[in-house]
Amino acid sequence: MLRFAPSPTGDLHIGNLRVALFNYIVAKQKNKRFIVRIEDTDQARNVEGKDKEILEILKLFGIEYDDLIYQSKNLHFHQNLAFKLLEEGKAFVCFCSEEELEKEREKAKKERRPYRYSGKCENLTLKEASQRRGKFVIRVKKPATPIKFRDLIKGEQQFSPFEVDSFVILRSNGMPTYNFACAIDDMLSDIELIIRGEDHLSNTPKQIHIRNLLGYTKEVEYAHLPIILNEEGKKMSKRDKASSVKWLLEEGFLPQAIINYLILLGNQTPQEVFTLQEAIEWFDIGKLSKTSAKFDLAKLRFLNRKHLEKLDPKLLAQKIGVKEELGELVKLYLEEASTLKELKEKIRKVLEEKREFGEFKREAQELKEIIAQLELPTEFEEFKKEVMKRSSLKGKRFFKPLRLILSGADKGPEISLLYRHLRPEIKELIKL
RNA sequence: GGCCCCAUCGUCUAGCGGUUAGGACACCGCCCUUUCACGGCGGUGACGGGGGUUCGAGUCCCCCUGGGGUCGCCA
Numbered sequence: 221m222l223r224f225a226p227s228p229t230g231d232l233h234i235g236n237l238r239v240a241l242f243n244y245i246v247a248k249q250k251n252k253r254f255i256v257r258i259e260d261t262d263q264a265r266n267v268e269g270k271d272k273e274i275l276e277i278l279k280l281f282g283i284e285y286d287d288l289i290y291q292s293k294n295l296h297f298h299q300n301l302a303f304k305l306l307e308e309g310k311a312f313v314c315f316c317s318e319e320e321l322e323k324e325r326e327k328a329k330k331e332r333r334p335y336r337y338s339g340k341c342e343n344l345t346l347k348e349a350s351q352r353r354g355k356f357v358i359r360v361k362k363p364a365t366p367i368k369f370r371d372l373i374k375g376e377q378q379f380s381p382f383e384v385d386s387f388v389i390l391r392s393n394g395m396p397t398y399n400f401a402c403a404i405d406d407m408l409s410d411i412e413l414i415i416r417g418e419d420h421l422s423n424t425p426k427q428i429h430i431r432n433l434l435g436y437t438k439e440v441e442y443a444h445l446p447i448i449l450n451e452e453g454k455k456m457s458k459r460d461k462a463s464s465v466k467w468l469l470e471e472g473f474l475p476q477a478i479i480n481y482l483i484l485l486g487n488q489t490p491q492e493v494f495t496l497q498e499a500i501e502w503f504d505i506g507k508l509s510k511t512s513a514k515f516d517l518a519k520l521r522f523l524n525r526k527h528l529e530k531l532d533p534k535l536l537a538q539k540i541g542v543k544e545e546l547g548e549l550v551k552l553y554l555e556e557a558s559t560l561k562e563l564k565e566k567i568r569k570v571l572e573e574k575r576e577f578g579e580f581k582r583e584a585q586e587l588k589e590i591i592a593q594l595e596l597p598t599e600f601e602e603f604k605k606e607v608m609k610r611s612s613l614k615g616k617r618f619f620k621p622l623r624l625i626l627s628g629a630d631k632g633p634e635i636s637l638l639y640r641h642l643r644p645e646i647k648e649l650i651k652l
Numbered sequence: 653g654g655c656c657c658c659a660u661c662g663u664c665u666a667g668c669g670g671u672u673a674g675g676a677c678a679c680c681g682c683c684c685u686u687u688c689a690c691g692g693c694g695g696u697g698a699c700g701g702g703g704g705u706u707c708g709a710g711u712c713c714c715c716c717u718g719g720g721g722u723c724g725c726c727a
Contacts, residue, residue: 227727262726318725327722332653334723357725374657383655383723391725398727421656422722446658446720453719483666484676492676509658509665512720516663519677525689555690619686631687 221410222247224278224285225402227259228270232277232465233513235417235448235456237258238482242445243415244283244497245483245503252412255287259403261395277465280497281475289409291401292549298404300395301434302358306346310433311360311389314341315348337386358390360400360430367425367432372413372443372506379425387426403427406440413441414504419455420444428624443505446512453514462515472560475533477524484523486513493526521558528554528563540564542571547643552633571645573628575652580621583613587621588650596643600636625650 223239240256245252256278271290278285292374305311316338328335338461342361345409349356362381369377389400396404406414406427421444448463450456456463468478476495483499484492486509490502528536533547540550540563550567557563577584577609589611597603624630626638626649642649 225727229727259727314725321724328723329653334654336654336723355725377656379655385723388725393725395725402727418657418721420722420727423727444657449720451663455721472692488665511658513665514663516677519664522677548692552690556688558689617687623687629687633688633690635686 221253221413222250222254222407223255223257223409223411224283225257225259225291225416226274227262227265228274229262229265229268230458232274233456233458233466234463234465234478234482235445237277237281237465237478238448238485239416239445240278240283241479242443242503242505244285245413246413246505247499248500249503250413253286254284255289255409255626256285257289257291257409259291259398259402261291261398261401262396265333277469279444280469281479289405291405294401294405294408295396296407296519298401299390299394301404302400303397305360305433307359307391308433309361312342312386313344313346313356313526314359314388315344315352315354315356316340317355336382339386342386343400355392356393357388360389360433362386363429363432367428369424369428369440369442371421372441373446373508373510374421377424379422383422384425384429389430393442396583398425399426400430403430404434407431407434407436407438410438411440412438413443415443418444418447420632433643433645440622443508445508446510448485449512449514451514456515460515462517462520468520470561472525472562472564473520474525474573476559477520477527480523480527481520484519485515486511493523505614525554528558528560540567542567545644546571546641549638552637552641555633569628570626571649573652575624575628577621580617580624583617584611584621584625586611587618587625591625591646591650596646598643600639603639604636628652 222243224243226236226240232469244254256275258274260266260271275288295589302311306313324338325335341359362384364381365374366381367379367384371377387399388397390396402423403426424442424444438481450460450463458464465478469475477497480494483489483494483503488507489499493497529551531539533551534544535547537544537547540560542550546567549570550563552564553566557566560644575584587607590607594606597606606615607622619635620630623632623635623638626635626642626646632638
C-alpha cells in the first residue's frame, strides 16, 4: 500500500503534486493499492474546501486513488495509543509552558547550539502528573539507540537519539501532532513504501521510533525526493507563482505536460516527451537524482507545446473556446505560442482585433474591395493569382496588407496555410 | 550553529579510470521565407578549489569551499 498525504491548508504545491504522481506511478508498477489521506489534525490551519480542491486536481491529472481517508477520523487511535505509551512509561506528561519552551529555544539560539527538550518533566510519574493541574502535552521519550533506515534515493540513513529528541505526540488540546498521527496511520493502513519530499527526512526517524515503541515490526521503505528549487535556488514557496498547480493550469499548461515535466525533472528518461502511461512502463524511483533541481519554466513551455501539438485539433479548438473547424488554424499558431492562454490571445487577435494597416492602408482597402467581390477559391495559389491580377499590387505591397487583413499581424504562420484554414472566415475578417 | 543531503554547460542531465566531456531546453548565427517563437544546419557554453591513490581521475579517497534541507503543541 502506498499513500499521498496532503494537508488541506493551502493550494496544492507543485512539489506535492510530484509526490502524489510518483506514489501513484509506483503503486501502479507494483500493482499495489494507493490511498489519499487528508492530514487535517491542525484545525486552526485547515482551509474549508481545500481537500475537495486537491482531490479535483488529482482527478484532473489522472491520479486515481483506491481509498480516501481523513486523518481526524483516526483520532481515537491516536489518543488511545498515546495513553498506552504513557502507561508503559514510553511517553510522559509534560507541563512545560509554551513561553517557557520559547525562552529555552531563544537561549539555545543565542548559544549557537541546537535546541532540544530539557527533559524537565521526563521523570514525572503518572501519579505525580495526575495530581498537578494546568495544561499539559504528552511527549514520547527519545530512543536509547540510533534509528536507522534505508532510503531508496538517499541510501542508508542514521539519526542519533539526540536528533530524534523527546518530541510532543499529543497537544494540550488533545490532538495528535503530525509525526505521531502520521506514524500511526501509516501503520494502520499497512503502508510499505513512503515517497515524500526531502523536507520530511528528519521526521522519518521520529515516526519509526513511534512505531518501534508501539511494537510494530514491519519495515517501511522510504524514498525522499529532492525538493524543487525556484530560480534563485531556494525551496519553492507560495511566493513563487509557478509553485501553484492552480496557477500553472490557469496559465494554460496542460496536465499531461506538467506530468511530463515533473517526471523529467532530475531524472534520466528514455524520451523527453512522453505520457503518464509510458512513464509507468519505465519509471524507476531509484534513478532519480539526489540533487535538488531548479524549476525551469522554459522547459515546461517546450513540453507544453509538444503536448499541445499532439492534441486533436477539434479538442484544441474547444479548449481555447473557438469553433471546432478552426482547430487546424489554432495549431498553426503553436509555432508562436506555448500555452493555451497565449494561443487564445493569438487567435483572438486573428479573429477579432481591429486591423491596423499603417503604411499599407491604401493597398489594404484595395484588396478588401477585391476580396469582397470574389468567390474564394479553395487553393491559395489560385486566390493569390486572381487577386493579384485584379489589384495591380505585387511583392511586399501585396503580401503585407494581405497578411494584415487575414491575421491582423505583420508576421505569423505561412500565409497560404492561413488562407486554407481561414477561408470560411475571410468575408467577415475584411470587415474588421 | 548541530544534524542530514548534494556538487558536469545558464537549466535538466549522460559519463560508472583512458571520451575531441555527449544530449535536451534556453541563447546566438546561417538557410528557408513577404514574415515568424515552425523547420533544417551550425555555434557559444561545464567537470568549484586543494591534496592524495594511479602509468592515467569528471570518474576512487580526504580536506576546503559552495548550495540545499531540517531543527514547532505546522504538515
